[in-house]
Structures are given as C-alpha cells and as structure tokens.
Amino acid sequence: xxxxxxxxxxxxxxxxxxxxxxxxxxxxxxxxxxxxxxxxxxxxxxxxxxxxxxxxxxxxxxxxxxxxxxxxxxxxxxxxxxxxxxxxxxxxxxxxxxxxxxxxxxxxxxxxxxxxxxxxxxxxxxxxxxxxxxxxxxxxxxxxxxxxxxxxxxxxxxxxxxxxxxxxxxxxxxxxxxxxxxxxxxxxxxxxxxxxxxxxxxxxxxxxxxxxxxxxxxxxxxxxxxxxxxxxxxxxxxxxxxxxxxxxxxxxxxxxxxxxxxxxxxxxxxxxxxxxxxxxxxxxxxxxxxxxxxxxxxxxxxxxxxxxxxxxxxxxxxxxxxxxxxxxxxxxxxxxxxxxxxxxxxxxxxxxxxxxxxxxxxxxxxxxxxxxxxxxxxxxxxxxxxxxxxxxxxxxxxxxxxxxxxxxxxxxxxxxxxxxxxxxxxxxxxxxxxxxxxxxxxxxxxxxxxxxxxxxxxxxxxxxxxxxxxxxxxxxxxxxxxxxxxxxxxxxxxxxxxxxxxxxxxxxxxxxxxxxxxxxxxxxxxxxxxxxxxxxxxxxxxxxxxxxxxxxxxxxxxxxxxxxxxxxxxxxxxxxxxxxxxxxxxxxxxxxxxxxxxxxxxxxxxxxxxxxxxxxxxxxxxxxxxxxxxxxxxxxxxxxxxxxxxxxxx
Numbered sequence: 045x046x047x048x049x050x051x052x053x054x055x056x057x058x059x060x061x062x063x064x065x066x067x068x069x070x071x072x073x074x075x076x077x078x079x080x081x082x083x084x085x086x087x088x089x090x091x092x093x094x095x096x097x098x099x100x101x102x103x104x105x106x107x108x109x110x111x112x113x114x115x116x117x118x119x120x121x122x123x124x125x126x127x128x129x130x131x132x133x134x135x136x137x138x139x140x141x142x143x144x145x146x147x148x149x150x151x152x153x154x155x156x157x158x159x160x161x162x163x164x165x166x167x168x169x170x171x172x173x174x175x176x177x178x179x180x181x182x183x184x185x186x187x188x189x190x191x192x193x194x195x196x197x198x199x200x201x202x203x204x205x206x207x208x209x210x211x212x213x214x215x216x217x218x219x220x221x222x223x224x225x226x227x228x229x230x231x232x233x234x235x236x237x238x239x240x241x242x243x244x245x246x247x248x249x250x251x252x253x254x255x256x257x258x259x260x261x262x263x264x265x266x267x268x269x270x271x272x273x274x275x276x277x278x279x280x281x282x283x284x285x286x287x288x289x290x291x292x293x294x295x296x297x298x299x300x301x302x303x304x305x306x307x308x309x310x311x312x313x314x315x316x317x318x319x320x321x322x323x324x325x326x327x328x329x330x331x332x333x334x335x336x337x338x339x340x341x342x343x344x345x346x347x348x349x350x351x352x353x354x355x356x357x358x359x360x361x362x363x364x365x366x367x368x369x370x371x372x373x374x375x376x377x378x379x380x381x382x383x384x385x386x387x388x389x390x391x392x393x394x395x396x397x398x399x400x401x402x403x404x405x406x407x408x409x410x411x412x413x414x415x416x417x418x419x420x421x422x423x424x425x426x427x428x429x430x431x432x433x434x435x436x437x438x439x440x441x442x443x444x445x446x447x448x449x450x451x452x453x454x455x456x457x458x459x460x461x462x463x464x465x466x467x468x469x470x471x472x473x474x475x476x477x478x479x480x481x482x483x484x485x486x487x488x489x490x491x492x493x494x495x496x497x498x499x500x501x502x503x504x505x506x507x508x509x510x511x512x513x514x515x516x517x518x519x520x521x522x523x524x525x526x527x528x529x530x531x532x533x534x535x536x537x538x539x540x541x542x543x544x545x546x547x548x549x550x551x552x553x554x555x556x557x558x559x560x561x562x563x564x565x566x567x568x569x570x571x572x573x574x575x576x577x578x579x580x581x582x583x584x585x586x587x588x589x590x591x592x593x594x595x596x597x598x599x600x601x602x603x604x605x606x607x608x609x610x611x612x613x614x615x616x617x618x619x620x621x622x623x624x625x626x627x628x629x630x631x632x633x634x635x636x637x638x639x640x641x642x643x644x645x646x647x648x649x650x651x652x653x654x655x656x657x658x659x660x661x662x663x664x665x666x667x668x669x670x671x672x673x674x675x676x677x678x679x680x681x682x683x684x685x686x687x688x689x690x691x692x693x694x
Contacts, residue, residue, distance in 0.1 A: 062189065068185070072182070072185070079183055082181075082184075085107075085109050085160040085181065086107060087128075088108075090108065090128050091108060091126065091127070091131045091133035094108070094133060094173065105163065105178075106165055107162040108161055109126075109128065109161075109183060110126040110132070111156060111158050112155060112157050112159050113132065113156075120139045121137065123135065123136055127212070133175060134173075135161045136163075136166075136168070137150055138177070141178055142177055142178065155190060156189070156190045158183045159182055159183055160181040160183050161175055161179070161180050161181075162177070162178055162180075163177040164176045190213065201639075204534075205537055207534055220523045220525060220531060221533060223342055223522065224519045226341075228313075228515065230342055231315065232295070241293070243293070245274075245277060245294055247297070248273065249271065249273075250270075251279075252275045255275045255300075256490065257275040257300040260272065260300075260301045273298075274298055274299065275298055275299065276298060277298065278316060279494055281294060281316055281510070282318060282497070284318075285508050291320070293316065294315065295314075296313070298314045299311045303632070303637060304637055305604030305605050306526065306604050306637075306641075307457065307527075312528070313514075313515040313516055314514065315515055316510065317330075317510065320506045321507055321508075322508070323509050324449060324462050324464045324509055331511065335518075336357050348524075350524050355454055356422065362425065363424075363450075364425070364427065366409070366412050366416075366427070366430070370408065372416070374415035396410050396411065397658075404432070405432030405433060405445070406432050409429070420453030420454070421456055422454070425450045425452055426451045426453060427448075428440060428448070429446065429451075431447050434447040434463070435478065435479050438463065447464075449462065454521060457521075459517055459518060459521075460511055460513045461512050464509060465510045467504075467507065469498055472498060472501055473498055476492070479491040479492070480492060538639055574672050594692070595647070595649075595666070595692065596620065596646070597687045597690065597693070598625065598647045599617065599618040600615055600616075600640050600643045601617060603637035603640045603641050606656075610632065611633060612656060612657060613637055614628055615628070617689075618689040626661065627662060627664065627665055631680060643682050643685075644682060645665055645681060646666040646683060647663045647664060648666070650663075665681075666680075667680050667681060668681060
C-alpha cells in the first residue's frame with residue numbers, strides 16, 4: 045500500500061513538471077517569442093572541433109547549437125552543458141554579458157531544451173575549455189523529461205523503441221551508429237575502387253528466390269496481384285551479369301519472415317556483389333581485402349576485439365573444407381560415409397536430429413553446425429559445401445557431390461556466403477525441381493522455379509563469382525555490439541497498442557494464442573471463466589524432498605531461437621554466479637526471443653543437464669500452463685526486475 049502511494053505521488057510530480065514546461069512555452073508564445081517559429085540557426089562549429097582547435101580559436105567568437113544537458117544557476121552567472129553531434133561543451137552564461145532579460149529567460153530553460161550559444165572561447169580556472177556566452181537563443185522547447193543523467197536510459201526495450209532518447213542519453217550508442225555509417229561508406233569506396241558498379245533491384249517481387257527463407261507476402265491493389273518482399277538480391281543481380289555489367293553490387297534491405305534473436309531481425313541490410321570471369325577463390329581474396337580495408341579505415345587497426353576475444357584481420361584467413369572441419373571437430377570423416385543410411389546412423393549415434401527429407405549432404409551440414417561452427421572464431425573460409433544445400437552453385441568438377449561454395453566465419457558466426465555461380469541453365473532447372481519437391485514436402489524455405497531467370501541463363505552468363513555479406517553482423521563485430529538490435533536504429537519490435545491493444549490475447553499466424561499477449565491494461569478486468577486447470581496432485585511430497593529443489597531468480601542476458609527447431613528457445617541466464625547458465629525451453633510458439641531479453645524469471649537450477657538438439661540445458665524455467673477452450677496457454681513466470689539474479693525462493 046505504501047509503495048502504491050509513493051508511485052502515485054511520483055506520477056503526480058511528473059504531471060506537474062510536464063505542465064510547468066507547457067506553461068513556460070505558453071508564456072513565450074504570449075510574448076511573441078515562440079521558439080517553434082524559428083527556422084534556422086547558423087552554428088560555426090561543433091563542440092569537439094572547438095576543443096580540438098582551441099589554440100587557434102581561444103578568444104575568438106564561435107557559435108554552437110545543441111541540446112542543454114545540464115544547468116547550474118549561481119546568482120548572476122550560470123553554467124550549462126550543450127551536447128551536439130560531435131560531443132559536448134560547457135557554456136558560461138553571465139547576466140552582464142547576455143543582458144538582464146535574456147538571463148532571466150535562460151534561468152527558466154529546462155534540461156532537454158535545444159539552444160544556440162554565441163560567444164568567445166576560453167579556458168576556465170579549472171582548465172575546462174568553454175564558451176563565454178554573449179548571446180543565447182532558445183531554438184526548441186522540450187516538453188518531455190529526459191532520463192536522469194547519471195543512470196541514463198538503461199531499459200533495453202525502451203532504448204530500442206525510443207532510439208531518439210537512447211541517442212541523446214548514451215554517447216556510446218551514437219558512436220556505434222556513426223561507425224555503422226562509416227563502415228558502409230568504406231565498403232562503397234573499396235568496391236568502387238575495384239571497378240564495381242552500385243545498382244538497385246526490386247524489393248517487391250513475384251518470385252522470392254536466391255536464399256532459403258520464408259518471405260513476407262503482400263498484395264498490390266493496382267494490379268490485383270500478390271507480391272513478396274525480397275529475401276535476397278541474387279537473381280536480379282545475376283541478370284545484370286548476363287546483360288554485360290561485369291561487376292555489380294547492391295547494399296539494400298531484405299526481408300525474411302522468421303524469428304527474432306540476438307543475430308536475426310526480419311528486415312536487415314545485405315550486400316551482394318557479382319563479378320564476371322572469376323570464381324569463389326576470387327571472392328575469398330576480395331573478402332579478405334575488403335574486411336582489412338574497412339577495419340583499418342574505420343577503426344585504425346586490423347585487430348578487433350569482440351566480447352573480450354581478439355580477432356586478427358591482418359593475418360591470412362584460414363581456409364578449410366566443410367568435410368575437414370567436421371573431421372577436425374567431431375572425429376567423423378565424411379569421406380568414409382557411403383550413403384544416406386550410414387549418414388542417418390551417424391546422426392543418431394551423435395544425437396543429431398534430422399528430418400525425413402534430409403539427404404546425406406544435409407546431415408553433413410547438421411554435423412558442421414553442431415561441432416564446428418562455433419569453433420570458427422578467427423577469420424575462416426569454410427569451403428566446398430554439399431550440393432543438397434547449395435541449389436545455385438557450380439559443382440566441383442572433380443567431385444560433383446560438392447559445390448564451389450564457401451561461408452566466411454568470424455566469432456562462430458556466418459558473416460558471408462559465396463559461390464562459383466551456377467551458369468548452366470539445364471542444371472539450374474533440375475536444381476529448381478529439387479527445391480520444388482522440398483516445398484511440396486513442407487519446407488517453407490525452399491525456392492520455387494524462376495522461369496525468367498532460367499531464360500536469362502539460357503541467353504548465357506559468363507563464369508561468375510558472387511558473395512553476400514551480412515552488413516549488420518559486420519557492424520556488430522566492428523563496434524563490439526552484443527545484439528543485432530544494437531546496430532539497427534529502429535529494430536523490429538512487438539507493437540505496443542495498435543489495433544490489438546487491449547485484447548487479452550491475439551493469434552500468432554497459425555491460430556495459436558501467444559502469451560505475452562495476455563495482458564492487460566492497468567485496471568482491465570480479465571475474464572477467467574473459460575479457464576481450465578489441471579487437478580491438484582493428491583500425493584503429498586515431504587518437505588525435505590521439496591526443499592532439495594533450488595528455485596532461483598534469473599536474469600535473461602540473451603535469448604535466441606535454436607536452429608532447426610520450431611519450439612525451442614535458448615536462454616543465456618545470469619543466475620547470480622560468475623558463470624552463464626544455459627537453459628532451453630520449448631516456448632517459442634508463445635514468445636519471440638527479443639521480448640524476453642532483460643526479463644527476470646524463475647528457474648530450477650539444480651536439475652542434471654539434459655541434452656536438447658545437441659545443447660546441454662542446465663535447469664528449467666518455470667511457466668504457468670492452463671487450458672482454455674481446448675487450447676493450451678502458457679505464461680512464462682516473470683517477476684519484479686528489482687529482484688537480483690540468484691535470489692533463492694523459499
């Protein structure tokens with residue numbers, strides 16, 4: 045009850061502060077000094093430029109514009125701090141210098157207001173480079189309250205939804221996105237210097253091919269025709285190679301209707317390039333040189349550190365076949381695997397789950413994903429993939445079960461995918477047929493036949509090397525960012541409000557009700573009349589047995605979908621110890637990973653490890669389950685974020 049009173053009092057205080065700001069604006073407008081009527085302000089410098097050029101600017105007039113982040117009023121003179129694109133600088137505002145009335149107005153300015161300051165550059169007695177204001181102008185009135193400066197904006201959900209506040213309050217966030225812009229510019233400069241031509245291809249397509257992914261669907265009213273959002277850039281760029289544009293690239297958004305996690309967003313930035321008269325070896329050389337160029341230009345070094353691990357882009361990148369990588373890390377020599385039955389037997393022996401449609405090459409790839417992928421920390425090219433997972437790639441002349449393809453890995457992540465491109469239209473048609481068969485078997489990510497692309501190949505495409513780069517992952521590595529959402533200005537988030545706002549539940553696309561779904565606005569009455577719960581256990585358990593179960597509060601550090609599983613989410617948890625705890629939970633049909641990061645949950649921590657999809661799950665997260673109208677509903681048990689990680693439940 046006391047906490048509720050405190051909360052109500054805080055809400056009243058905020059409302060009053062917001063009202064005061066609007067009253068100040070109304071007063072200015074009544075005086076004919078509406079700041080929103082101003083259309084421009086001539087700023088001569090940014091803050092950091094003044095600091096860097098202090099020797100030549102000392103004693104000279106400058107003007108800056110930015111957001112006031114702090115203010116100290118001390119009678120006839122005051123200090124404020126102004127933040128702009130390049131940093132921040134202190135301003136000394138004296139009544140005698142700016143005038144009595146302007147000084148009175150300045151004292152009424154609020155933190156967050158955007159101001160222009162003109163004055164002389166000087167150094168204070170404490171040695172801080174500052175501006176002695178001669179004129180101060182209110183350029184825009186802030187009607188909202190910024191987060192408290194010492195704690196900043198820390199809630200990850202709010203940071204992603206309100207990136208504009210995140211950029212104001214967190215200098216490292218602004219730096220990340222400045223670096224992202226420089227990374228993309230550096231890529232363009234390198235490729236332009238290599239004779240590549242930047243092009244643009246359609247985002248709305250009738251046939252979304254070029255990758256194994258489920259597309260988003262839409263309807264174009266003017267033509268009364270269904271379209272898809274592109275999942276790749278590949279097939280149109282290859283058409284341009286056919287047309288005689290020998291070196292082309294595109295940096296653009298692609299869209300894949302799949303889950304959210306620390307490395308995946310449904311819309312992301314992809315770069316694809318194609319070069320005639322070369323092969324995948326040429327693409328390896330280009331990748332190596334490009335990464336070195338970008339790191340050196342943006343970071344000033346070819347050694348990068350991600351999450352405490354150093355990766356050296358200056359050394360020659362390792363090159364290893366997928367077969368050799370699997371042999372190295374699993375002990376299984378795929379050269380000795382004669383047929384599908386033997387491959388399936390090995391999969392069962394190594395607890396690798398496969399589907400009935402999977403062929404020998406698919407199972408090899410599953411072995412690689414389990415045993416080798418995460419070991420690819422230093423820059424590594426994994427070459428020569430099985431043909432079953434590479435429908436657009438040239439076969440190796442000496443071994444047609446494999447293709448001239450590589451994936452580029454760093455930090456255990458796939459960073460790029462490259463081929464010696466298939467230019468045989470007869471072979472390509474057969475590959476499309478195989479993909480159509482997989483589609484008929486329920487593989488939603490399989491390609492469909494693209495007749496126009498086949499026609500282009502029949503016209504004739506020269507030998508070509510091609511590659512696709514994930515720009516977002518590259519930015520993650522070069523900025524030491526933990527999640528893909530940290531390098532996307534506006535990542536995809538579950539809607540707050542909108543047409544579904546206020547509904548107790550909504551459907552996931554397959555008719556199942558999600559969970560987080562459930563809940564409700566403050567004070568909303570929830571109908572539990574249709575809820576069915578399991579009967580209570582009749583058997584009693586003694587207290588000693590119960591007390592052996594170690595229930596703990598845990599914080600979700602990371603959450604991602606488990607590859608090849610439609611149900612499992614992999615949680616990386618802070619359980620109050622120094623070691624991360626991994627728990628897998630089959631709740632993906634109820635939650636998307638991104639909405640669980642940062643939450644405080646309850647787990648049993650002393651269960652023996654249980655292997656799931658080749659991963660040890662060390663514990664169990666607690667959920668509440670019930671039946672409603674014949675359907676199972678689940679709610680992950682989440683508690684107050686003030687409860688620390690490791691707190692034991694009694």
